[in-house]
Structure formats: structure tokens, C-alpha cells
Amino acid sequence: DSACWRCVPERVWAYAIGGYQVIKKWLSYRQYELLGRPLGADEARQVAAMVRRLAALLLMAPQLDANYRSVRGKFSGEIR
Structure with missing residues (x-):
């Protein structure tokens, strides 16, 4: 038995966290x-x-970035 993955998008294969x-x-x-x-x-x-x-996650990235930009700076970090 062996495992093989085909058609893994290059962006998915290259996705890195912490440089890995x-x-x-x-x-x-x-x-x-x-x-x-x-x-x-x-x-x-x-x-x-x-x-x-x-x-x-890669497909959602543009919307996640837009959401972040829309709220950035709106919170002072204080707990209310």
C-alpha cells in the first residue's frame, strides 16, 4: 500500500506558518x-x-484581510 496526493495546488503545498x-x-x-x-x-x-x-483558508484570505482592515484600530485593547 502507498499514499499519493495529486492536484495539490502549489499555493496549498507552499503554505507556510512560522517559515515552515x-x-x-x-x-x-x-x-x-x-x-x-x-x-x-x-x-x-x-x-x-x-x-x-x-x-x-487561502480562498478566504482576501475577505479575512478586508475584515481585519475594517476593524483595525477600533479597539484600544481594554476589557470592558
Whole structure:
């Protein structure tokens, strides 16, 4: 058995947090050489779910940025 992902958008594959590509980093901790076993079916499904979530996040990014710009500076940081 093997796992393979096709048609992962380049922007999704390249998506980084803290300077690390999210999917690449996740997979690097699950290499056969480290675990001594191939990815399990649940882990393969996790990758597919991660790809979908990152794609959705990238699609929402313009609206999230607009929302942030619309409220930026409206709060002083005080708890009322």
C-alpha cells in the first residue's frame, strides 16, 4: 500500500506558518525512516483534510484581510 496526493495546488503545498511549509513539515515527521512504517490510512486522510482546509483558508484570505482592515484600530485593547 502507498499514499499519493495529486492536484495539490502549489499555493496549498507552499503554505507556510512560522517559515515552515505546513504539509511538507507534517509529512517529514512521518517518514518511513523515522517511524519504521508507512503512513496509515488515518494519516493519509489527515493529509487530504489538511489540503482541503488550507485551500479553504487561502480562498478566504482576501475577505479575512478586508475584515481585519475594517476593524483595525477600533479597539484600544481594554476589557470592558
